[in-house]
Amino acid sequence: DQQVKQNSPSLSVQEGRISILNCDYTNSMFDYFLWYKKYPAEGPTFLISISSIKDKNEDGRFTVFLNKSAKHLSLHIVPSQPGDSAVYFCAPHTGGFKTIFGAGTRLFVKA
Amino acid sequence: ETGVTQTPRHLVMGMTNKKSLKCEQHLGHNAMYWYKQSAKKPLELMFVYNFKEQTENNSVPSRFSPECPNSSHLFLHLHTLQPEDSALYLCASSQGILNYGYTFGSGTRLTVV
Numbered sequence: 001d002q003q004v005k006q007n008s009p010s011l012s013v014q015e016g017r018i019s020i021l022n023c024d025y026t027n028s029m030f031d032y033f034l035w036y037k038k039y040p041a042e043g044p045t046f047l048i049s050i051s052s053i054k055d056k057n058e059d060g061r062f063t064v065f066l067n068k069s070a071k072h073l074s075l076h077i078v079p080s081q082p083g084d085s086a087v088y089f090c091a092p093h094t095g096g097f098k099t100i101f102g103a104g105t106r107l108f109v110k111a
Numbered sequence: 112e113t114g115v116t117q118t119p120r121h122l123v124m125g126m127t128n129k130k131s132l133k134c135e136q137h138l139g140h141n142a143m144y145w146y147k148q149s150a151k152k153p154l155e156l157m158f159v160y161n162f163k164e165q166t167e168n169n170s171v172p173s174r175f176s177p178e179c180p181n182s183s184h185l186f187l188h189l190h191t192l193q194p195e196d197s198a199l200y201l202c203a204s205s206q207g208i209l210n211y212g213y214t215f216g217s218g219t220r221l222t223v224v
Contacts, residue, residue: 004153042218043115043201043216043217044213045214046214089153089154099156100156101153102153104153
């Protein structure tokens with residue numbers, strides 16, 4: 001039972017353009033949504049989050065949008081930079097200490 | 112050293128061996144986690160400790176045995192593992208329930224032969 005789906009295993013974007021990473025979920029009880037970034041041979045690092053009571057959160061080049069009715073969130077990176085090339089995980093939080101991770105989307109930013 | 116440190120980085124063990132993974136954090140966090148990442152699968156939560164007390168065991172087989180002697184240290188004791196247990200084991204910490212962002216270690220790449 002996959003509660004979190006990142007349907008695009010990979011995404012390739014030209015430097016300077018916008019990267020849009022998508023995430024769909026099924027559990028309406030998720031109260032917080034996080035995005036993590038992971039480079040090879042390193043653990044994931046927390047990137048940005050959004051509360052379920054908001055529909056947008058922005059932090060520099062990174063913006064997360066939440067559409068609760070569609071159970072969909074997206075991460076926008078603009079402008080994309082080669083250093084953004086990594087695997088991005090969508091990670092909703094269910095309360096308590098439980099965070100569920102999606103399978104990840106590998107982003108390639110071409111110079 | 113700052114952040115979350117995991118040792119060893121790589122481990123190869125036989126199915127009859129007993130080994131332990133170690134995780135240490137110097138961030139003052141009170142919650143610590145073990146996650147497993149198998150090839151082409153999402154990260155799977157294994158165990159959660161809050162103030163040294165186990166609060167979550169996500170139906171993990173008993174051949175994996177966690178230990179949390181204090182809020183800064185977390186161990187995962189391994190015995191009689193199977194080849195399908197080969198994976199990246201990640202430790203994370205957080206400042207309790209009110210801060211949802213986790214700090215992860217670099218992981219231990221485990222191979223069971």
